[in-house]
Amino acid sequence: MTEAPVPESITDFRLFDGKNSPQNIAVYGFGLGALFGASVILATTVHTPIPQFWLFLAALGAFHALEYIAIALFNPTKLKLDSFLLNHSPEYTTATVSGITEFLIEYFFFPQMKTWGLLNKIGLVLVIVGQLARTLAMFSAKSNFSHHVEYYKEDHHVLVTDGIYSLLRHPSYFGFYYWALGSQLMMMNPVCFIGFAVVLFRFFSERIQYEEQLLTRFFGQDYRNYKARTSTGIPLIK
Template identity: 50%
Template sequence: MSALAFFHWSEYFTTALFNNHKLSLDSFLLNHSKEYTLAAMCSWLEYGVEYYFFPFVKSWVWLSRSGVVMVIVGESLRKVAMFTSRSNFSHSIAYKKTKDHQLVTHGIYSWFRHPSYVGWFYWSIGTQLLLSNPVCLVGYTVASWKFFRERIEEEEMTLLAFFGRQYLDYQQRVATGLPLVRGYEPTYRERYLLYNQ
């Protein structure tokens, strides 16, 4: 509960610090989606059922500690990404480029194209390791991976439209950061048009 509460509070706090013109109650990300709420409820249910019927599963201290480390690393990575991109960060995909929108490629963005998604991905997996929830660990991993793969592809289509060749070059230099997620891959025709703008 502490990891979950801190994550949502820190989303709001970090947005207030570096991007306050986009600040709203939605910045807490509490109403992220029905699927997110259902996943949280399933993890609590699994924890309770296993704690009652199979308490030995919850006694693997090394597993919980590795979850704590993953939660801290994931949370830190996401907040560093928000700090690095500052006003360019948004909780939703931007479909219209603003005049001050810049492509961020320095700092943590020179390691991963989508460090905030990488952080959230590992944070979510870490929460299930922390709880020693084997069923939700698999479910969270698959669902988070699928969600971020689709979101990255959609976001990269807009980034290519906004930044053209600059983003295409960045894509070729830096990986998404998520395992087996390549992002949006422009067709040969799209590449040709981007290089000849």
């Protein structure tokens, strides 16, 4: 009696190998969902002196999960495990770790800085508004949205000017800008708040200028007209 062959899917069962495999998607999705759920519970139903820290972790979980979901729904041909944006760039990782580190250091040495008050609530509102704007941008643009700059106009590319794009010219950038600054205001991280503001302004001012050169090349006068009647919503970047 011959032994039944072992299914290839079992022998190739690998995790964290960078491939967009079902097991990796499941583990990443479960991890982000668990982070979001546990953090919301700790922030809202458990007596904690630092709800803002748990709300920040919940915001992180929601942000990365929604990034993947949007690409999976509307741009599946470009879907990768990197669409979670967990390892987006060394700069992003450094910024996230810096925010957490600053909060913990200041909470240990200056706990009076980390009480929950009006500024924390304003920061939370900015996080929510930023996330909603970015998610609406991805859902409005559909297959036209990409995590990377598109250097060539593809056949399916159209100039999106409806929905949130009728109000903001780069709503995904607007969303991330206020999400990031709001997260640091919510955690009352003065050093990271200032650092984020400087770095994000420099990055988006250069990125938007470059992208708009490409978009003008793609869509010509239509984009010039669209640009003239809309704003980025980011201070000092028209």
